[in-house]
Amino acid sequence: MAIRNILYHPDPRLKKSCEIVAEVDDDVRALMTDMLETMYDAPGIGLAAPQIGVLRRVIVMDCAKSEDEEPQPYCMANPEITWSSDELSVYEEGCLSIPEEFSDVERPAAVRVRYLDENGAEHEIDCEGLLATCVQHEIDHINGKLFIDYLGPMKRQMITGRMKKRKKERAKSTASA
Numbered sequence: 124m125a126i127r128n129i130l131y132h133p134d135p136r137l138k139k140s141c142e143i144v145a146e147v148d149d150d151v152r153a154l155m156t157d158m159l160e161t162m163y164d165a166p167g168i169g170l171a172a173p174q175i176g177v178l179r180r181v182i183v184m185d186c187a188k189s190e191d192e193e194p195q196p197y198c199m200a201n202p203e204i205t206w207s208s209d210e211l212s213v214y215e216e217g218c219l220s221i222p223e224e225f226s227d228v229e230r231p232a233a234v235r236v237r238y239l240d241e242n243g244a245e246h247e248i249d250c251e252g253l254l255a256t257c258v259q260h261e262i263d264h265i266n267g268k269l270f271i272d273y274l275g276p277m278k279r280q281m282i283t284g285r286m287k288k289r290k291k292e293r294a295k296s297t298a299s300a
């Protein structure tokens with residue numbers, strides 16, 4: 124198990140459509156374990172493989188509301204939305220690859236998702252509330268899409284500009300450390 128480095132926007136690897144997982148093998152299971160550990164450490168409620176530079180269709184999530192609540196980890200390979208509600212909902216979204224930035228995003232309020240779990244077994248589950256938003260956000264990642272792509276061009280450019288500046292500052296401070 125290992126905590127992996129999270130890539131920050133802008134990075135070309137965050138814009139790529141990821142490869143289908145042919146088989147959930149030990150490699151994929153190790154990736155899922157590392158991703159969960161990285162997500163909990165960050166901390167965050169979801170993480171997609173491209174965010175750690177692995178261009179495969181794997182996501183992990185845990186939307187348990189508080190630390191008192193039992194953990195509810197999900198590991199998904201090849202997740203796919205098979206149904207979305209007409210009803211929409213708005214959540215203020217953030218992303219571990221775009222730290223310190225938050226914006227309202229409107230998405231279907233409920234979705235059905237088909238995926239393979241860590242043992243390769245197929246599931247289809249109904250998601251609503253925060254889990255519905257989170258799973259759509261993470262599936263977007265494996266299609267090379269970020270939540271800021273839902274915003275207007277002005278707002279997106281402002282956020283990207285701030286991210287570039289922060290990346291530069293971070294590079295400078297690690298170079299001098």
Ligand code: NI
Pocket residue numbers: 217218219220260264
């Ligand atoms: Ni994200």
